Amino acid sequence: EAGVAQSPRYKIIEKRQSVAFWCNPISGHATLYWYQQILGQGPKLLIQFQNNGVVDDSQLPKDRFSAERLKGVDSTLKIQPAKLEDSAVYLCASSLPLGQGANTGELFFGEGSRLTVL
Amino acid sequence: KNEVEQSPQNLTAQEGEFITINCSYSVGISALHWLQQHPGGGIVSLFMLSSGKKKHGRLIATINIQEKHSSLHITASHPRDSAVYICAAYKTSGSRLTFGEGTQLTVNP
Numbered sequence: 001e002a003g004v005a006q007s008p009r010y011k012i013i014e015k016r017q018s019v020a021f022w023c024n025p026i027s028g029h030a031t032l033y034w035y036q037q038i039l040g041q042g043p044k045l046l047i048q049f050q051n052n053g054v055v056d057d058s059q060l061p062k063d064r065f066s067a068e069r070l071k072g073v074d075s076t077l078k079i080q081p082a083k084l085e086d087s088a089v090y091l092c093a094s095s096l097p098l099g100q101g102a103n104t105g106e107l108f109f110g111e112g113s114r115l116t117v118l
Numbered sequence: 119k120n121e122v123e124q125s126p127q128n129l130t131a132q133e134g135e136f137i138t139i140n141c142s143y144s145v146g147i148s149a150l151h152w153l154q155q156h157p158g159g160g161i162v163s164l165f166m167l168s169s170g171k172k173k174h175g176r177l178i179a180t181i182n183i184q185e186k187h188s189s190l191h192i193t194a195s196h197p198r199d200s201a202v203y204i205c206a207a208y209k210t211s212g213s214r215l216t217f218g219e220g221t222q223l224t225v226n227p
Contacts, residue, residue: 041219041220042206042217042218043161043204045217048214056214091160093161106163107206107215110160111160
């Protein structure tokens, strides 16, 4: 079974530039998450999708971050313009919604996209 | 104060030792994850549990819902167990997953 795919793996940009990350979740997983993980810290939820609808984006800095999942499958996360403090690993994860059968809610993570803002 | 707290933050052990990592949470949860993250690597889910105890190989996870506490145990630790271990709780309100800060485990040969 194919895992969660993310690209690019690494990206270096200058502040005020824009960047986009792509995620393709495991087939059939309705729930998709984007997390930001700053070095030495645990992941922080940016946005959670259920199919193509947003469930939780309360911690997404909406002045510069945007995310979409138009067809309820793959998703993009954009940062425009980037700031130095956006340097982090951006993790995408997917799962079956908690409560819908055995092993639901189990998370599968992609390898992450490491962003460096200079 | 974080809603999910782990202890210790850093743990160094000798190969073969029994290891315990603790996770306490202050909110109502429906389930709790234990995750493993190797340096430069992605995150792997070790366990998801909502009650009792689960075991997989040398790893054991327990949860006490009344005390709002979970533990991850590693028996006969090995250098390849060196990683960051993260607990994450599904909050009952909104199904948001809230992460602890992680425990950096180093097992020396």
